[in-house]
Amino acid sequence: MGLISFLIVGLLAGWLAGNLLRGGGLGLFWNLVTGVVGAYLGAFLFDAIGLSASGFVGNLIMATVGAVVLLWLVDTLKKRRG
8 A cells, every 4th residue: 555545544544533432533633643553553453353454445444443442542541540
């Protein structure tokens, strides 16, 4: 996957995760960051349980799952501290 495709998948995954967990996005920059980090986390999680994803839609699903997990972890840690 090229850099532009990776960034598009990251942006979409971050936006989707923000809408699924918070009811709204975090803004363009943070959606991109969440999606990119989520893509790596999703790849790690999918590999750990023996799943694989291919193509644009598969990568988008994997990145969205990772971004949702990332946002959930951040929310959980915020609630513990606050």
